[in-house]
Amino acid sequence: MKKITIAKGDGIGPEIMDAVLEIFNSANVPLEYDEIQIGEKVYLSGNTSGIEASSWESIRKNKIFLKAPITTPQGGGYKSLNVTTRKALGLFANIRPCVSYAPYVATKFPNMNVVIVRENEEDLYAGIEHQQTDEVVQCLKLISRPGCEKIVRYAFEYAKNYGRKKVTCFSKDNIMKQTDGLFHEVFKEIAKEYPEIESNHMIIDIGTAFLADNPDQFDVIVTLNLYGDIISDVAAQIAGSVGLAGSVNIGLECSMFEAIHGSAPDIAGQNKANPSGLLQAAVSMLYHMGINDKATQIQNAWLKTIEDGYHTADIYSKEFSKELLGTKEFAEKIIENLGQLPGQLQAVLPPKNAIITLPVYNRKPRKEKKLLGVDVFVHWNGFDANEIGNKLKSIETDELQLSMITNRGIKVWPNGFDETFCTDHWRCRFTNKQNISILPSEIIGLLNNAILNEVEVIKTENLYEFEGVKAFSMGQGQ
Incomplete structure (x- = not known):
């Protein structure tokens, strides 16, 4: 027993x-x-x-x-112990069936039968948050290729084993091109391995609107952690009651x-x-x-x-x-x-086979990687982007020059707008004009110059290129 x-x-x-x-x-x-x-x-x-x-x-x-x-x-x-348990035990997949039981349970959608497959370990639920300045806090959104591959493959295997016909991917890769972009990219890769199952992609906001308005068009939905948390409650409620829905958290062990x-x-x-x-x-x-x-x-x-x-x-x-x-x-x-x-x-x-076994993840060979520059985040209480731009020009090195400053993601230097409201948190991008690979020591030299010129650096993010493709976001308005 x-x-x-x-x-x-x-x-x-x-x-x-x-x-x-x-x-x-x-x-x-x-x-x-x-x-x-x-x-x-x-x-x-x-x-x-x-x-x-x-x-x-x-x-x-x-x-x-x-x-x-x-x-x-x-x-x-x-x-949250729920989040801790999911992450500590590697419970990467959260499955939430949302079914209508009309007419015995009131619902506007009597034929609804949707399964939400939610990534369960990553995204903003990593809970990595910091206050960086008086006015700005951050939360890191972490998305990994292994995490994407496991959850997307699980969604297709679930659909195959439970006789489902379609898997829909929800993401916001029109805005978050690196993180959500990776999720959508992996979805397209894995969907090709299941030609018998229909697949499509929707942007999360309009997808959620369609789910709330016409859930019958969906079968299995696979999505990232935060989106999945929200839409599974939406789906459960419009099916009839959140009180009728169970939640399954699956790990490899x-x-x-x-x-x-x-x-x-x-x-x-x-x-x-x-x-x-x-x-x-x-x-x-x-x-x-x-x-x-x-x-x-x-x-x-x-x-x-x-x-x-x-x-x-x-x-x-x-x-x-x-x-x-x-x-x-x-x-x-x-x-x-x-x-x-x-x-x-x-x-x-x-079901034909309720026990879903995934292949062991094999890490792919490292890609060719080049260091092209660095984003330096600065705590500065002024409001004039030109003033901080002039100050930061003084810390440039032979290999790293100031190319852009953003505030809350929007470009404010060079040629920013006076109407743009700025907080005390500035992202200052330093790159090489020749667009060639630099050494990490160049970044150290840049940070030493910042100390000497009393520039308060609160964090840095290296700017990389993988296999010839830039792997960092542009500034809004750049």
Whole structure:
């Protein structure tokens, strides 16, 4: 019998986890449970990570983690345990199916059946932030080729195994040409390996608008971390209720399964919470583990319960609901329906192969790389770009000359506009006029000149060319 790790969490977490486990026990799911404590109590005990070392050991040993919602205390610098768990365990893929259950759950889109495949480790969720000047803070957006390849390939493998016909990529590479541009580039590369699956790309903003207006045109959507977080909640809500959606976090070694909603402390202990989100995650967990018969049996019993009109408060309606049930009573109805199929809603069948195995990532040979210059970021309290430009001309070296200054990304020197508002954070680009490769020592010489001329440098970014292609952004207006 397989053992998994569970955590009942905070708020409504214990109630909905108990409901799910009761359903599992009644269905004779062949699992044992190793329960750990995580979340608010652990945080407030003085552990800023929200999880004990022994709990990490349990998760890493059992490989499968079923987690109820937790609460991260406000203030105090506490880091999100959800984000920490995903990154620490290498849970690179977050899968969120968003399905309509019309007419039994109110929705404007009765045929919606969309799966969001979200990159789970990188992007702005790396959480690398700094205050650099009095007026400016930064957050680094980190995108890697291995991260892109894993998530995009997983999306196509998911589509193949689950009988999906199309994969759509969402990015914002018309603006972020390096980071989102890499994601889109990798998507196009991998899509060629799956000619039987339709593929297309949309800019995230218009794509989200189309998703909210006409979700039926989408099948599988693959996207970056932040975008995926937002659109999965949008998709879950327009499908009928965030409370019905489960979340799957897949890694090469470990996997975590959870509801997408929070701990809802306002209704905790009142037997009002809908356990469906966690149950959907738990069913996906069973498929992932190859326990297909039990997963299918439980899912069909849940569909019949929804179809029969036995609903919790979040989806209750006078038109389609037969009886308003509490958390425990809803679970009991599902148990009564074990072994039965829905009559109107489409009964589920197990996928051809729920266990998706990705090839080991092989790092490609290093590209030819040239150092062409450096962006020097300066803290300066003035407003006149020409004044700082003249000052920075004095720190030039024989190989590095000032070519551009931007403020919040917009070019302000040379030939900037008086109307452009400037903060105290200036990006000052130094390049070689002959556009030839320079030595790192030239940058050190430039920074020494900055110290001698009392220029406050807060950070630098080297400017590279890979295989003859410049790998850095232009200034807006350049």
